[in-house]
Amino acid sequence: MTDTPCLVPDRASRYTFASPTGQKLIRKILCELLPFDPHDYQLEGVCKALNGIDVFAITATGSGKTGYFYMYILVVLYLVNNPDQCPWVSFPKDPVMLMICPTNGIEEQTVTKVEKFRLKALTLNANTLHDGFKRKENLWAITKMGHSMLMLSLEQLTQKGFQNLLDDLQFWRRIVAMGVDEAHLLLTWGLGFREAFKAIGFMPFNSVCKFLGLWDGEFHLIRRSNFRPGMQLLIRDLGCGIGGRKFPSLLWVLDSQRKTIIYCTTISLAFHITSYLWHAAKWKTGLDNCIRMYNSLNWPSYNSVTFSLLMDDARPNITIATAALEVGVDPPDVQDVIRVGVPGTIEELFQDLGRAGRDEERVDDAREILYVTGMDIEKAAEMLKELGSSERGTEDEVPSSQKPKKSEISLSMARYLLAPCLPAEQNRHFGNPSEDLVCTCQTCEKKRRATSTGPCNCSSCCPETLAPPSVQHCSRMGSCKDPLSDTLRAALQAQLLEFRVTIWEEASELNNGFTPITAFLSDNKIKLILDNFSQITSQSTLTALVTPNKQLLPHIARLWRLVEEFHPLVAAKNLAAEVLCAESTPWAGEVVAFNTPVILHGGFDNGSLSQASAAGSVAV
Known part of the structure; x- marks a missing residue:
C-alpha cells in the first residue's frame, strides 16, 4: 500500500514542535489535558514524534514511559479540534494510534489508564475478540471509526482481521503513529518462546524494518539511567535447594508487615513457596487475601482479585508470582520485591526488581532482594575464573566455546553475584549515564527525590547480619519430603x-x-x-x-x-x-493407569529496565 499512514508535518516545516517555542506550546496543551505537568523527557519525545521523527526511549521502570503514547495522541486530538493553534499542520480528523503490547494484562492496564484522560481506547486480543463474538459484535469492524487508541496483542498482527483492517483505505489514513510497549522483549521473547514479536517487523510502515527499523542517524534517542538511588539491593543465601519444599529463609516475610512480591521462575516453585508460607503463618483468618498466587494458569477471575489487592489495597500482603506479573505492572506501594533463584540474565532480574518503590512518596525504604544458593555462587566464581577476568566484555564478545550452557547462569548474572558493589555493576552493565539531566517540570520540583550522595547500602558494600531462620515443621501431615507412595x-x-x-x-x-x-x-x-x-x-x-x-x-x-x-x-x-482401592468409599473406583503426558509451563522471566520506543511511528 503506497498511501502514507499519517499526515505529519514535514521535517522542513515552517514550525518545529521540538523548538523551545514548540515545547512551550505542547507543555501548555498537556497541562490543560492532564492533572500533572509532564516530565521534560516525555515532552522531548512527544515533540520529536509530532515532527515525524522516530523516538527510541530508554528510561527506568516507573518513569512514565506509557506517557509517550497517550500524551502524543492527546496532543494530536487537541490540534485536530483546535486548528487555529497550528493552522499549517495537518492531521486526520479521526486520528488513531496503534499500540502493540506483549501481554493482555498490559493492554487492559493501559486502557484503564488512558480512559482516565478521556481517550477512547479498545483492546484487541484473543479474549476480547472471543467475548465480542459471543455478544455478536465484530470488534474489527467497530475499530474502523471512533477509537483513538487500539491496543493489539502480538498474535493479532498476522491475523486476517488485522490485515483486512489495514487494507481499509479509510482506516489506513487515520493512522498517525504506532507504539511498541516493552520493546526490549523483541530480542528476548521474540527470539525465544514468543515469536509473535517478529510480526512487528512486517508491519507496513517504512520505518519498521528488522523489528523496529531504527537506522543510525534517523531517530531520536532518549537515554536515562535505570539506577534508582532510593532502592537497596541485597543478595541473600536461600539456605536450601530451589527444588525443596521448605523455605525457612523466607519466613521473615510473614511478620514483616510489608507489601511484598516474590517472583519465581516456575509455577511449581511458586506453589511450593505459597503452600509453605500458608502453612507457616501464625494467623489463619483472611489468608486468602494476605498470601496469593499470580500466574498464567490461574483462573482469570482469581488473578484479577490478586491484581486488585496488589494495586489498590494499602494493607500489607504477599503475592507469589511468575513472569505473568513481571512486565508493565505498576503497583505504587510495594516495599519488597524478592526473586527466588538466579534468573537467566541481569535484565530479567531488574525487570522483576523494578516493581518495588514505584511511588517514592509512599515508599521510602524499598528493597530488592535476590535469594541464591551456595551452588549459584560457586558456579559464578568458576565461570569468571575460566574467563580470566570479571571485566571482560559482554556475552556477545565472549568466544562461543567459553559461553555458559543454557542450564547455567549467564555471564552478566555471574558478575552481578560477585560484584564488590551491586549498583556499580548495574551501572556498568547497562551503560548508565553518570548523571541524568535534572527534570524541571513541576511534578519533579514538588517531589522529594532520592539522591546517591551517601554511602552505598547494598549487601556487597554493607554485608547483612541475619539471624539463622527457624525451621517450622508441618503438623499432622508428616514430613513434607515424603511424597505419595x-x-x-x-x-x-x-x-x-x-x-x-x-x-x-x-x-x-x-x-x-x-x-x-x-x-x-x-x-x-x-x-x-x-x-x-x-x-x-x-x-x-x-x-x-x-x-x-x-x-x-x-x-x-x-x-x-x-x-x-x-x-x-x-x-x-x-x-x-x-x-x-477395593473398598467402597464416597467416590471409590477401579485403579486406572494414568499415562497421559502433562506439560506444566513455568513462568517465562525475560525483560529489562530499558524500554524502547519509536515515534512518528511512535513507540516506547
Whole structure:
C-alpha cells in the first residue's frame, strides 16, 4: 500500500514542535489535558514524534514511559479540534494510534489508564475478540471509526482481521503513529518462546524494518539511567535447594508487615513457596487475601482479585508470582520485591526488581532482594575464573566455546553475584549515564527525590547480619519430603478420576450438555494434586493449587475432603492403600493407569529496565 499512514508535518516545516517555542506550546496543551505537568523527557519525545521523527526511549521502570503514547495522541486530538493553534499542520480528523503490547494484562492496564484522560481506547486480543463474538459484535469492524487508541496483542498482527483492517483505505489514513510497549522483549521473547514479536517487523510502515527499523542517524534517542538511588539491593543465601519444599529463609516475610512480591521462575516453585508460607503463618483468618498466587494458569477471575489487592489495597500482603506479573505492572506501594533463584540474565532480574518503590512518596525504604544458593555462587566464581577476568566484555564478545550452557547462569548474572558493589555493576552493565539531566517540570520540583550522595547500602558494600531462620515443621501431615507412595498415588488417582465422573454426571445437562468431562477436573490438575499432595494442607491451599473454574468451584469442598482422607494414610505409611482401592468409599473406583503426558509451563522471566520506543511511528 503506497498511501502514507499519517499526515505529519514535514521535517522542513515552517514550525518545529521540538523548538523551545514548540515545547512551550505542547507543555501548555498537556497541562490543560492532564492533572500533572509532564516530565521534560516525555515532552522531548512527544515533540520529536509530532515532527515525524522516530523516538527510541530508554528510561527506568516507573518513569512514565506509557506517557509517550497517550500524551502524543492527546496532543494530536487537541490540534485536530483546535486548528487555529497550528493552522499549517495537518492531521486526520479521526486520528488513531496503534499500540502493540506483549501481554493482555498490559493492554487492559493501559486502557484503564488512558480512559482516565478521556481517550477512547479498545483492546484487541484473543479474549476480547472471543467475548465480542459471543455478544455478536465484530470488534474489527467497530475499530474502523471512533477509537483513538487500539491496543493489539502480538498474535493479532498476522491475523486476517488485522490485515483486512489495514487494507481499509479509510482506516489506513487515520493512522498517525504506532507504539511498541516493552520493546526490549523483541530480542528476548521474540527470539525465544514468543515469536509473535517478529510480526512487528512486517508491519507496513517504512520505518519498521528488522523489528523496529531504527537506522543510525534517523531517530531520536532518549537515554536515562535505570539506577534508582532510593532502592537497596541485597543478595541473600536461600539456605536450601530451589527444588525443596521448605523455605525457612523466607519466613521473615510473614511478620514483616510489608507489601511484598516474590517472583519465581516456575509455577511449581511458586506453589511450593505459597503452600509453605500458608502453612507457616501464625494467623489463619483472611489468608486468602494476605498470601496469593499470580500466574498464567490461574483462573482469570482469581488473578484479577490478586491484581486488585496488589494495586489498590494499602494493607500489607504477599503475592507469589511468575513472569505473568513481571512486565508493565505498576503497583505504587510495594516495599519488597524478592526473586527466588538466579534468573537467566541481569535484565530479567531488574525487570522483576523494578516493581518495588514505584511511588517514592509512599515508599521510602524499598528493597530488592535476590535469594541464591551456595551452588549459584560457586558456579559464578568458576565461570569468571575460566574467563580470566570479571571485566571482560559482554556475552556477545565472549568466544562461543567459553559461553555458559543454557542450564547455567549467564555471564552478566555471574558478575552481578560477585560484584564488590551491586549498583556499580548495574551501572556498568547497562551503560548508565553518570548523571541524568535534572527534570524541571513541576511534578519533579514538588517531589522529594532520592539522591546517591551517601554511602552505598547494598549487601556487597554493607554485608547483612541475619539471624539463622527457624525451621517450622508441618503438623499432622508428616514430613513434607515424603511424597505419595506408588500404591497410595494410584489409589488417590483412581478416586480423583471417579470424582470427576461423579460431578460431571451431577451437572445440569441444560448448562453443561456439551461440556467435556475434563473441564470439570482436568488431567493437569489431577497431576498437580498428586505431585504436590504433601503441600495441600487445607481447602485454601488446594484452591490456590487447582484454581477451580466454574465447573469445579461448587465441588471444591468435596474434593478437599477426598484429599484429606489420604493424609493419615501417608503419615502412618501402612498398607491400607492396598485395601482402599477395593473398598467402597464416597467416590471409590477401579485403579486406572494414568499415562497421559502433562506439560506444566513455568513462568517465562525475560525483560529489562530499558524500554524502547519509536515515534512518528511512535513507540516506547
